[in-house]
Amino acid sequence: MQGVASRLLVPSTAKKGDVIEVKTIIMHPMDSGYSKDQNGKTIPREIIETFSAAYNGKQVFKMQLQPSISSNPFVSFFMKAEQSGTLELTWVDQDGSVYKNQAQITVT
């Protein structure tokens, strides 16, 4: 899909050993494949299938999304801050599109 925007919020700085919350939301219809449009025609399934987060290249979080998840899915999870680095989020659409967002975290 084109024009898929996402938002990501993490603290930009953290103390070593702190547990920090990662919050993110992405604009996506997440059509389940069961709903119909105004003319009674089935809207085909169009969902994001996987969401994962990597910190300095190492996977820290992964989830599989299913058709029952709402539009514009919001995800939050916790991770432990051990060293400074880049958090990279990746969503993979069923049509093969890949959406990314990233943020820097400085650990002191």
Next chain:
Amino acid sequence: MIMRQRTGLIALAAVTAIVLSWVFVRPVASATDPSVAKYIVGDEKSGYVYLDAQTRAMEDDDISNPGFLWVDKGKTLWNTVDGSAGKSCAACHGAAESSMKGLAATYPKIDPHSGKLIDIEQRINQERTQRMGAAPFKWESQELLALTAYVKLQSRGLPVNVATGGPAHQYWLAGKQYYETRRGQLNMSCAQCHVEYAGQHLRADTLSQGQINGFPAYRLKWQTIGSVQRRFRSCNVKIRAQPLPYGSPEYVALELYIASRGQGLPIETPAVRK
């Protein structure tokens, strides 16, 4: 024996009814609840007050509030050059944070050039066609919703402040008349639900006062952000009346009347509603 059984049944039914009402009736947050206090001004209650705590939490956090996805898009559009004049919104208005602050809280407003009442969506399109030489955005398009949400966000927290006197008065009267007129197969007016029965239950939901200080709002039912006129249309369909086209003068007048009912309530755009 039969008599005693019947008494027992009645007692059982009464107990069940009490238990059910305790389980299912969610009381509207009271005015003394500090988490909603700023959304209550005198007798006016924003739709926020009628929400469940979870939905309120969703609105309060700018990341979990999906409306901000459109706000981001609106910010991009604000800075995008479009039209024959080769200008963006920002070219004339600079940073929206300062130039648009408080502006949307005064809409709908009399347009000084035409003397007619226009709402914020129409104002944005007027700027596009007359100043930028660009095509107007279609009603309810992602672009118009995004830009409206972005402009109106700059008034968030400021009180609704629409003018109802002078040249706006005839529009206000027209809006009031629309609000109080019964229509549709169900023969109902806006006022019956949102004035007479506000705070009471309609099936499992609580009827709100129908305040519009949070629009464009993200509706969980729509799973997208929508304009106040989309909400009017969906209300009209529910009472089985023919909805009016987007941007019709009746709806703009209705916007003014409803905004005046919520005069002083804080702008909440982008609100989250059920």
